[in-house]
Amino acid sequence: MFKRIAMAFVICTYAMNALALADCTLRDGARIALYGNSGDPDVFVWDSKQRLLDYSSGTYDVDRMLVPHALLTRPGTRAIVVTCVPNIVHPKFQYAVDDAIGVKILSGSYRGRYGWIKATDMRSTRNGR
Amino acid sequence: MKVRIPVFRSAGILTATAILIFALAIAVAGAFLTRSEISKSFDRQARIQAAQLTLEQLVRMQIDEENYVRGYILTRDPFYVDQFDASKDEFHVREKLLRAVLGSEDLVQAQAALFDYDRVHQNWHELVADPLMKHPNSSSSEIDKISKGLTDQQTEDSQAIQSILARQNAVVGENTQEQINRTFYAGAFWLIVFGLLAILFNAFRSRSNRELEEERMTSETLQRAFRSVSVPLPNCELGTGYSSATRNVAVGGDVFDVYQLSDSLALVLIADVSGKGIDAAVLTAFIKFTIRGIALRRRDPGAILAEFNTAFPRTVEDPYLFVSMFVGILDTQQLIFRYGSAGHDSAFLRRGASEVQQLAVTGPILGVMEEPFGTQTVHLDPGDTIVLATDGLTEARNAKGEQLEDVGAIALIATSSQSPQKMASELIAAVKKRVSNRMRDDLAILAIRVNAPETPAEPPADV
Numbered sequence A: 001m002f003k004r005i006a007m008a009f010v011i012c013t014y015a016m017n018a019l020a021l022a023d024c025t026l027r028d029g030a031r032i033a034l035y036g037n038s039g040d041p042d043v044f045v046w047d048s049k050q051r052l053l054d055y056s057s058g059t060y061d062v063d064r065m066l067v068p069h070a071l072l073t074r075p076g077t078r079a080i081v082v083t084c085v086p087n088i089v090h091p092k093f094q095y096a097v098d099d100a101i102g103v104k105i106l107s108g109s110y111r112g113r114y115g116w117i118k119a120t121d122m123r124s125t126r127n128g129r
Numbered sequence B: 001m002k003v004r005i006p007v008f009r010s011a012g013i014l015t016a017t018a019i020l021i022f023a024l025a026i027a028v029a030g031a032f033l034t035r036s037e038i039s040k041s042f043d044r045q046a047r048i049q050a051a052q053l054t055l056e057q058l059v060r061m062q063i064d065e066e067n068y069v070r071g072y073i074l075t076r077d078p079f080y081v082d083q084f085d086a087s088k089d090e091f092h093v094r095e096k097l098l099r100a101v102l103g104s105e106d107l108v109q110a111q112a113a114l115f116d117y118d119r120v121h122q123n124w125h126e127l128v129a130d131p132l133m134k135h136p137n138s139s140s141s142e143i144d145k146i147s148k149g150l151t152d153q154q155t156e157d158s159q160a161i162q163s164i165l166a167r168q169n170a171v172v173g174e175n176t177q178e179q180i181n182r183t184f185y186a187g188a189f190w191l192i193v194f195g196l197l198a199i200l201f202n203a204f205r206s207r208s209n210r211e212l213e214e215e216r217m218t219s220e221t222l223q224r225a226f227r228s229v230s231v232p233l234p235n236c237e238l239g240t241g242y243s244s245a246t247r248n249v250a251v252g253g254d255v256f257d258v259y260q261l262s263d264s265l266a267l268v269l270i271a272d273v274s275g276k277g278i279d280a281a282v283l284t285a286f287i288k289f290t291i292r293g294i295a296l297r298r299r300d301p302g303a304i305l306a307e308f309n310t311a312f313p314r315t316v317e318d319p320y321l322f323v324s325m326f327v328g329i330l331d332t333q334q335l336i337f338r339y340g341s342a343g344h345d346s347a348f349l350r351r352g353a354s355e356v357q358q359l360a361v362t363g364p365i366l367g368v369m370e371e372p373f374g375t376q377t378v379h380l381d382p383g384d385t386i387v388l389a390t391d392g393l394t395e396a397r398n399a400k401g402e403q404l405e406d407v408g409a410i411a412l413i414a415t416s417s418q419s420p421q422k423m424a425s426e427l428i429a430a431v432k433k434r435v436s437n438r439m440r441d442d443l444a445i446l447a448i449r450v451n452a453p454e455t456p457a458e459p460p461a462d463v
Helices: A002-020 A049-056 A062-069 B007-075 B078-104 B108-134 B141-226 B277-297 B301-315 B405-414 B420-434
Strands: A031-034 A043-046 A070-073 A077-089 A098-105 A114-118 A122-124 B236-243 B252-260 B265-276 B323-331 B336-342 B347-351 B355-358 B376-379 B385-389 B443-450
Touching (some): A043 A049, A043 B141, A049 A062, A049 A077, A049 A114, A062 A070, A062 B141, A070 B141, A077 A114, B007 B108, B108 B141, B141 B277, B236 B252, B236 B420, B252 B277, B265 B277, B265 B385, B265 B443, B277 B301, B277 B323, B301 B323, B323 B385, B336 B347, B355 B405, B385 B420, B405 B420
Antiparallel strands (some): A031 A122, A043 A070, A043 A114, A077 A098, A098 A114, B252 B265, B323 B336, B347 B355, B385 B443
């Protein structure tokens, strides 16, 4: 019985977490951790929203765009939400849309820098809301 | 006489059988065609699913290659170099397999994505992997960025291919399901069609058989009534036998008769009518009683045949009916046998124990033309046997299709028992054995054995 309740609690927590990632549900000032996915957890932080959109929609100009305008942050890098634009990122070959989130980096070698990430490239921390 | 299934019945049964066979052929051909189509659909699905697996393997190999590079940078262990090189070759093999499937399915967008995937993979090798493997110390955040950027591109491409393959697999799966449904509906349809056809066929056949059986019963009853019972003749022993053709065909018009005209004279008759069923049975009655009537007035067999030949076409309107007939007048006191044969050649005389001779034909078949009919006279000795049969005897065919013919009939008669009844039974049994009990022709046998007169013979007075 206890196991079932625990499992339900875990499922609810994940569900709420997933809900929090959609449609700018995080308020400004919320604390987050940057994390891509289990296969590639590093996260690009872009210096402009438009470059984030271009990159996500399939524009991969390594020399002129990626190298000079993106920061590569390690998984778990702390950040704080500065702003959010809902449902603006259209990944190439996918029907789903994503939010663009403006963040300020709080840890790591790029601490203090500002930039833009996709909502799927972060996890909210316990006191993030 | 030969008997056949009526034409309209056999045509009906043949038509119904042909329809059934045709419907069956269509159903079987359709089933094979559908099976082939479904098999192709399953093959396609299997190929697409294999391609999905190959794509996942490619993605995994890309991750492995990245890990080999990282491992080498950290440890400088040449093991990672070997693994990295082996993985490169394997990657190209699988990429070709995937490309072949995408080409065969004509998935243009997926082919373009795979082309891009391959191009990005090569870029990754040139810009990231190869420089790092050559100079492991040159690792920098710039190379890391480029590596991640290229990996992101490959992820996008692989997701695109995966999505197209999944969609294609779903489409083919739906088609397969539709084909299976169609097969089910077609099977149900043909089952109903076969069921209905079988019911109709059975009803038609039952009705046909019932009618045939009723007609046959009527005919047999008539024939049995018209056929002579064994009439005791002075100084004579009689034997008779009759066997009709198979039960599923109409009975024919074989008839024989022995009729005592006076104390010493007897009419002996056997005939074969070219008809069947009730008409033929009725005709046998006509023949029997007409010949009796004529024989009461005329004692010359040739004259009897001639008079009947005149009356026959006037009575029977069917111009296609013919009769072969043997008429004899037997003097049981003088042992003289006078006969006329209208095309009836199955008549024999056994002299004593085994010598058999054929009694010659004395005129044409009745009902064809008006011709004179001759009369032959034979002087009998005690112990001689007159054996009259219909053509079911001489035309009995063995398994090879060979007829018994006159020679065979003579041989059979020569070796038969002395007793006329035994002889008739033996001849019937021999014919049945020859045709393996599948008689296509009625057979009538009449055997008369003359014995020595009890009183001294006197010159013939009635002849």
